[in-house]
Amino acid sequence: MGKEMLTRDELDFLKIQGLTTADVYDGRGQSSATWKAGVRAAGKTVVLGTPCSSKGHRLRTRSGHCAQCDTAKLSYQKRHNSEGYIYIAGSKSAKLLKVGTCVDIEQRRKNLRYQTYGGISDWEMLFTAKVDAGGKVEGDALSRLSKFKVVRMYDKDGKKQEAAEMLKTCFSVALAAVQESLKGVKATEIRKALKTVDYEFRS
Ligand SMILES: [Zn+2]
Incomplete structure (x- = not known):
């Protein structure tokens, strides 16, 4: 997805995680079932979706956890999706x-x-x-x-x-x-x- 869709904080977060905008699936406005299938089918790592309840972050893991609040969730997902x-x-x-x-x-x-x-x-x-x-x-x-x-x-x-x-x-x-x-x-x-x-x- 395009860089302009993401905030400075989100772009920084991706960079720290070794990801780029190409790893983001745009799941905005989609039902949870739709984006969960979509992100996997597209082979993307994170989803741009509804803001998390605690801090309003928009980047989520494939299973829907806030990727920015708890980076351990993303690490878990990386292991899960590697080999x-x-x-x-x-x-x-x-x-x-x-x-x-x-x-x-x-x-x-x-x-x-x-x-x-x-x-x-x-x-x-x-x-x-x-x-x-x-x-x-x-x-x-x-x-x-x-x-x-x-x-x-x-x-x-x-x-x-x-x-x-x-x-x-x-x-x-x-x-x-x-x-x-x-x-x-x-x-x-x-x-x-x-x-x-x-x-x-x-x-
Ligand atoms: Zn969060």
Whole structure:
């Protein structure tokens, strides 16, 4: 986006973070779901959006945290979007799938299970591939699968959790979308679970 759209403070912030205006996605006037998908699909790092409640900063991370109040959020995102794995996880009990990115596959599997992501505890990794820009592949795959998206609020330790985004479709459909998104991307360590037939959910 153009320099003139940003304030001096914002330009300074970008410079300190090793970013340029080319790393900014203009999400102004868009719904949160729209810019969250948009910033990933565009492969941008930060979003120009609604001002943060504490200081009125406008630059946000891909997940919506104020990038300027807490730069640790941006550091986390950098790690998340550098090298990592794109994955498809599935739950037999809920008949749902999830597409996401992670740095450590086994750790993510445990986190999904023990933190009962979406209120579900039988998550299993069905497909994983190591990629350079996981966030971009994830955003691309999720936009292909958007009509299957389901959002659930769930309880964790008696507290309402943020809505979990999952997919109500069968494994082969999710896999086809992820593989399409992997075209032209350098992917290594591609692994598929042996028993995916149990995740071909038929409604
Ligand atoms: Zn802020």
